[in-house]
Amino acid sequence: MNLEDHFDETIARDQRIEPRDWMPDGYRRTMVRQVAQHAHSEIIGMQPEGDWITRAPSLRRKAILLAKVQDEAGHGLYLYSAAETLGADRDDLTERLIEGRQKYSSIFNYPTLTFADVGVIGWLVDGAAICNQVPLCRSSYGPYARAMIRICKEESFHQRQGYELLMTMMSGTQAQRNMVQDATNRWWWPSLMMFGPPDAQSTNTAQSMAWKIKRHTNDELRQRFVDMSVPQAEKLGVTLPDPDLKWNAERGHHDFGQIDWEHFKEVVSGNGPCNEIRLTRRRQAHEDGQWVRDAAAAYAAKQQREAVA
Numbered sequence: 001m002n003l004e005d006h007f008d009e010t011i012a013r014d015q016r017i018e019p020r021d022w023m024p025d026g027y028r029r030t031m032v033r034q035v036a037q038h039a040h041s042e043i044i045g046m047q048p049e050g051d052w053i054t055r056a057p058s059l060r061r062k063a064i065l066l067a068k069v070q071d072e073a074g075h076g077l078y079l080y081s082a083a084e085t086l087g088a089d090r091d092d093l094t095e096r097l098i099e100g101r102q103k104y105s106s107i108f109n110y111p112t113l114t115f116a117d118v119g120v121i122g123w124l125v126d127g128a129a130i131c132n133q134v135p136l137c138r139s140s141y142g143p144y145a146r147a148m149i150r151i152c153k154e155e156s157f158h159q160r161q162g163y164e165l166l167m168t169m170m171s172g173t174q175a176q177r178n179m180v181q182d183a184t185n186r187w188w189w190p191s192l193m194m195f196g197p198p199d200a201q202s203t204n205t206a207q208s209m210a211w212k213i214k215r216h217t218n219d220e221l222r223q224r225f226v227d228m229s230v231p232q233a234e235k236l237g238v239t240l241p242d243p244d245l246k247w248n249a250e251r252g253h254h255d256f257g258q259i260d261w262e263h264f265k266e267v268v269s270g271n272g273p274c275n276e277i278r279l280t281r282r283r284q285a286h287e288d289g290q291w292v293r294d295a296a297a298a299y300a301a302k303q304q305r306e307a308v309a
């Protein structure tokens with residue numbers, strides 16, 4: 001059996017492709033693309049909530065938020081390691097992000113205006129992440145799937161802490177309830193966009209499904225997220241900002257309104273509310289960390305010299 005047939009048969013048998021296995025160049029390319037952009041999203045995703053660490057309303061909230069933001073950093077580093085198993089270079093990936101040559105999730109290009117945003121990000125954004133990432137635990141590329149298993153466990157904590165924060169605010173003052181509704185209004189539609197363009201406009205889904213990188217299409221996961229969120233919003237006591245949202249007994253799913261894909265394209269092209277500040281901060285953090293990289297390289301070189309001496 002030739003290498004390509006062996007690869008195809010491994011995929012067909014729902015088995016994992018491992019770093020040392022032969023794989024089509026296209027499979028490697030799209031895996032690096034998806035894993036790198038996923039990693040970039042985790043790292044950039046630290047910024048919106050990170051803005052509230054110094055302004056958390058209590059020590060408890062600060063500790064929870066710190067833990068969550070640190071988790072996101074870990075997810076990013078985990079995923080860069082998965083990308084490296086495909087031959088990608090971490091420095092190169094960082095340059096691509098900073099120079100805008102690789103994407104990160106559109107969802108992180110919005111401002112966090114009140115502390116309720118921290119709760120809504122946990123509830124909706126991490127909730128959407130769970131919908132998207134649980135199937136990726138069965139992705140055909142071994143290191144990615146295994147990274148997802150660990151990451152999903154932490155995402156569940158992220159979603160629960162956000163929802164609990166909102167439940168607390170919703171039992172508070174009217175002003176706090178208004179903050180939660182306002183944040184829900186601002187984050188609902190961008191959360192639906194997180195799942196990617198409609199299947200008909202998705203350039204990668206067909207091939208990614210054939211290679212079992214993705215296990216569901218963008219629209220399937222978006223629908224699953226909407227169906228999951230509606231009862232949660234009812235329990236919370238907030239209204240989702242979509243007058244067309246209603247249960248369709250025939251479909252067994254909720255119908256929902258038109259998504260503004262032109263806005264999505266604008267945000268993905270770099271013209272969202274916070275794209276500029278997100279990349280500027282990431283660039284600055286990278287430059288500020290140059291001395292650490294130089295010191296680590298100098299130490300490694302010294303170790304190397306002593307090892308051969």
Ligand code: 3HC
Pocket residue numbers: 033034037038039041042045072103104105106107125126128129132193194195196197201202203204205208218268
């Ligand atoms: N933001 C930015 N770009 C997006 C996007 C989004 N929300 N959705 C799609 N795109 C891009 C794609 O990257 C692709 O561009 P490319 O070919 O240059 O990479 C183009 O739009 C067409 O989209 P496709 O549907 O064809 O692309 P994919 O098949 O890759 O599907 C995806 C997009 C569903 C995001 C898929 O890549 C995926 O599942 N990625 C893994 C999960 C992920 O990256 N999540 C990002 C959020 S991180 C997060 O949730 C962390 C948590 O802690 C909050």
